[in-house]
Amino acid sequence: MSALRLTLCTGALVAVALTPAAYAADGGVTVSPAAPAPGGDIALRVTGCPGRTAVAASAAFVADARLTGTDGTLTGETRIRTALDVGVYGVRVRCGGTDREARLTVGAGGAAAPTGHASPVAPVRAGGGGTAHLATAERSAGPGTAHTVTGLVLAGVAAVAVALRSVRRSRGTD
Template sequence: MRSLRITLCAGAVVAAALAPAAYAADAGVWVTPASPAPGSDIQLRATGCAGQTGTAKSAAFVADAQLTGKDGALVGDSRVPTSLKPGTYDIKVSCDGYDDKVKGTVTVAAGGGPSPSAPASPVAPVHAGGGGTAHLALVDARETGPGTRQAVIGLVLASVAAVAVAVRSARRSRHGEARD
């Protein structure tokens, strides 16, 4: 029985030691479409980062792509400059506090991509209403929701309820024994 326990512990140690290497082997950057034309919008998917945010940089992007966590990967969007020459360009993803932690490439195809039908940024205010709620978008998610104060109040209320149930049960059992 002891040898089985030692074997299982040794197997767990080996699996734990190899897990980061296996995880790193799956690291990479994927671009959709695979061979974008100049002026095309692209979607990025990067694996190999444990965090929920990252930044993808490449000479093939108009601007650095901000990546956010989704389905175990970091995803984001960018655009290929219309003046970019066809070729293969490096993509470097910074995440988990490390620069260039994940690397990949994008191959830009020849030919003009779709030209934008509208300006990239608004030229006038959008008439969508909801102006009074705009400040809510600026609220930090860490500042919302229950905090320590609410947790303590909840624990106190739960404790009071538990004591009330215990007292009531004790009274019922005492009164039930006296009737027999």
């Protein structure tokens, strides 16, 4: 009896592992999930593009999707508008100077509508005080001329102070 259960469970796991995720493909453009709900996130994949970047646009998207990749396969993500009617929407991908057209079916099911922002809009409670701000702050290439001059002046002052102190100690006036 346990051998039968083991066989059935193994068969079910293999079937789940080999079953592809739902997606819609049209003109080399793949959308996953195939019928996202309004407010849901989608992944886009375009094959056969000569460049390393492309842009996918649709009236169904909150914002155009920037696609990046190599070897002719580009991927990217975007979100479906929350106030969108169920239906079929066109997707235009600008790839290597040409346009590719695809269709996207927005369904009532699929991904759940998001409950918050996709990215933080305020400092994240990451601990460490200001480190959360420093992690997201734009960083420059390195110290500038003013920092270099200030560092050299401070190093010179420190060298003079050490020299004066050692002269005083050698005289015994300390």
